[in-house]
Structures are given as structure tokens and as C-alpha cells.
Amino acid sequence: MAIWFVPWLGSLLLVSLWGPSAPASLLRRLGEHIQQFQESSALGLGLGLGAGALPKVGWLEQLLNPFNVSDRRSFLQRYWVNDQHWTGQDGPIFLHLGGEGSLGPGSVMKGHPAALAPAWGALVISLEHRFYGLSIPAGGLDMAQLRFLSSRHALADVVSARLALSRLFNVSSSSPWICFGGSYAGSLAAWARLKFPHLIFASVASSAPVRAVLDFSEYNDVVSRSLKSAAIGGSLECQAAVSTAFSEVERRLRAGGAARAALQAELNACGSLSRAEDQAELLGALQALVGGAVQYDGQAGAPLSVRQLCGLLLGGGANRSRSTPYCGLRRAVQIVMHSLGQKCLSFSRAETVAQLRSTEPQVSGVGDRQWLYQTCTEFGFYVTCENPRCPFSQLPALPSQLDLCEQVFGLSPLSVAQAVAQTNSYYGGQTPGANQVLFVNGDTDPWHVLSVTQALGSSESVLLIPSGSHCLDMAPERPSDSPSLRLGRQSIFQQLQTWLKLAKESQVKGEV
Helix, strand or coil: CCCCECEEEECCCCCCCCCCCHHHHHHHHHHHHHHHHHHHHHHHHHHHCCHHHHCEEEEEEEEECCCCCCCCCEEEEEEEECCCCCCCCCCCCCEECCCCCCCCHHHCCCCCCCCHHHHHHHHHHEEECCCCCCCCCCCCCHHHHHHHHHHHHHHHHHHHHHHHHHHCCCCCCCCCCCCCCEEEHHHHHHHHHCCCCCCCEEEEEECCCCCEECCCCHHHHHHHHCCCCCCHHHCCCHHHHHHHHHHHHHHHHHHHHHHHCCCCCCCCCCCCCCCCHHHHHHHHHHHHHHHCCCCCCCHHHHCCCCCHHHHHCCCCCCCCCCCHHHHHHHHHHHHHHHCCCCCEEEECCCHHHHHHHHHCCCCCCCHHHHHHHHHHHEEECCCCCCCCCCCCCCCCCCHHHHHHHHHHHHCCHHHHHHHHHHHHHHHHHCCCHHHHEEEEEEECCHHHHCCCCCCCCCCCCEEEECCCCCCCHHHHCCCCCHHHHHHHHHHHHHHHHHHHHHHHHHHHHHCC
């Protein structure tokens, strides 16, 4: 395996955390924006250090098809290194796995695992996921190439990277490797320990949706519940205001004519609302805006918190009119669009399909086509609002979500359903059976319902942070962090302490 290793000189690339499928692509933009903000903050702190302390970038030559030894095609996979705290050969290795987006130098500079490295003299390495960021194989993103994109391929990359980087940095064979990851990458961290316990000593899996699901209606169940939570600024009135605002949007869409034209202008929509499929896309985008306020509540870089969103929807003073929630929703759209640097709210279904069909790699780190492919062939995760308890409109529906898999990749709804079932069969869903894995979740985060939130055994630990949002424990520390978040981070520290003590004892026994 060839390895390239040079000091970091490149510019910061955007990172996407997570998001459902196309109707809620706005959610992915929110994740990208927040991760960029936090990485920029991390680098701002890191650049105050000497040149030797800057993160370094390297490239591993990886097999395109690691499951066929006769296929020698390869690609270059990017990784980042922070060695400023490393005490040497016997120190632990903290491996931060990348997910469905570009991975930048901030991934090894701030937030855990970087914040945890000084206590144990750890070497921090982050590994970008194949087919995302700059780790895209030559040849584009057509179906012949995308068949080499899966979580199983990503785990094979982790194995070969673990072996190659051990040689490169002359790491002791007794040094424990601990995986970290958030969201999809959190699932990868858990699965790396599950499938390769002889190579990965332990894992911290943050907001990891280890259960694949076709119809993810539970997402909006949690959003609805969180909008009522007084702990984060929600209320029953706020949840009711959301329903009122969406009812008004739907009323104007049905009315057509001047009412629909006014809606288009007031929401600063990019195109016409004459097509039913575009109306559904608009409702999906608006749901993503509300869902995003919940999913990323209280995080640095998030345009709106639940408290701020509820304030907009409920208005001020005693003279609240029936139109106030709709006006508040309009204002929320303006704030989010301004924050994301978008001139108007995009919702064209035809435009979405055309973009997803493009096989040219994107310059930014979003990777929409790649992630849609993984949802169609492994995970599903299609957020729907068909449940009567959903506080939004009764759209999007599952058929429209699955239709994207067929339109873009020619994959039938049946094949997607079978793929989801196979993923759960292979990894074990919410009962993976891995030991020495800490599953960390926040109960505000809609994705926590697909993770492990109850301990299944003495060696499988869980941490549920009250009022915590998506991957909040991985974010850089802030003075405004809640007591529950601080306590959660202490629990992660203590779990690592227990594991590393166990690793040290194993080393001593090995020497004897």
C-alpha cells in the first residue's frame, strides 16, 4: 500500500453531518453549515499554535474492491493527523471516522476525540469515507462505480488504514485503537468494533442510527415531542403553532391563484408552485427547517434553536392573531436562507432528480448522489409525515421518497426494502451485540430512536443526554454548555479511562 503524507496546506472543505432524502435536502445543508462553522472555529484556535502543531494531511492507496483480491484498481483516501499530544509508540490511537461528507482538518483539532487526546497522550487520526470529499475514485459516480460504496466497503477501508497507519507511525502492537464517529459515522464506529474486535479495542458511537428503517416516521414523532419540551424552550402552544402555520401553507396551496402566488413570494420560493410534486417538495423543505431546529438545537452555527423558532411562531404580546404562526414561519425561512447563503427556497422535484442523476463529483463535500445511493441500497431513513400525530402536513409520503431510488438509480421499492432488511440482519440493528462500545445520544435528537439507548449487557454502555441534540457531545466545548452536557462528557471521559486501564492491564499481562 502506498502512503503519501504532507503538511496541511489546503483550504477548509465543507462537511455534511446527516439528512434524510431529497425532500428534506435543506437538512443536509444545515448540517453542512454547522460543521463548517465548528471546524472553522477549531482551526482558528489551532492556527494560533506553531507550524509543527498544525494538522497534517495524508493519502492512503486503498483497493476499490477489497473483497476481490484479483481486482487491483485503487483510489486515494484522505486522512488527517494531529500528533501534538502523542507520547509515542505505546500511546493510544483515537481514530475519528468520517461519514457522508467531506472531512476537514478541524476533525482532529477540536471536539472529541481531539479534546480527549491530551489526557492520555493519544495520536488523533481522522479518515475520510470513500466516495466523499476528496476521497472519490477516478471514473465518476455512475452505477458501475457506486457498487463499491457501502458501509461494508468503508469498514474494509478502516481495517487496511489501521494496518497501514500502524506501520507508518511505528505504533506498538499493544497500543489500543479506539474509534469515534457521529451519526452514520457513529454507526461505522460501533460496527468496526463489532466486526473487527481484534483491531479496534473500543468505540464511542455518537448519535448512531444502527437500525436501518424504510419509513422513518418516528423522526417527526420526536420533533413533535421536542417542540413541546419546556427544557429547550418549547411548549404545547409552540407545537400547535407549527400545525397552524403548515395548515395555512396548505390552504394557500389548495386555493391556487393569487393565494398561491402570494405564498410563493412571501416564502421567497425559487420557482413555480403549480405542480403537485413541487408543492410536496416545498412542504418537505419547510419540515426540514423545523426538524433542523430540533435536530441541531443549541449548537454553535445553527441558525435557529427551538426556543428561537417558538418565539417566531408565537409572536410577542397578548395580541396574537391566527396569522402569526405563518408569519413566524416566513421569518424562520428568511433567517435560515440568509444563514445558508441561499437567495431563495429551492423545491423543484425535476431539478432535484436532474442533480442526483449527475455522475460528476461535486466540488463541495455534500455528496447528495452518493448518500441517496446508500439510503437506497442499505439504510432507507426516509422521513415521512403520514402519521396523524405528525404536526406538519401529511406529506411527504413514502412512495414519493422511494420513487427517487427508481428515477435516479433504477432501484425498485422492493429492492430498497430488502436492502434495509439485509442491513439489519448483517449488523444486528439495535441489538448489535458488540462489547466495549459506548452509545451516546441526546433525547432531543430525532435520530436517537434508531440508536442503542438501553444497555444490552455489562460491556455495552449507553449514555442518554437530557435535552441533547444530534452529535452535541462531539461539538467543541462552550461556556454555555448545559450541566447535563458537561456531565455527559465527563461520563465519556470516565468510560475511556476504564477502557484504557483495561488495555494497560492487558499489555502488562502480555509482557508477563
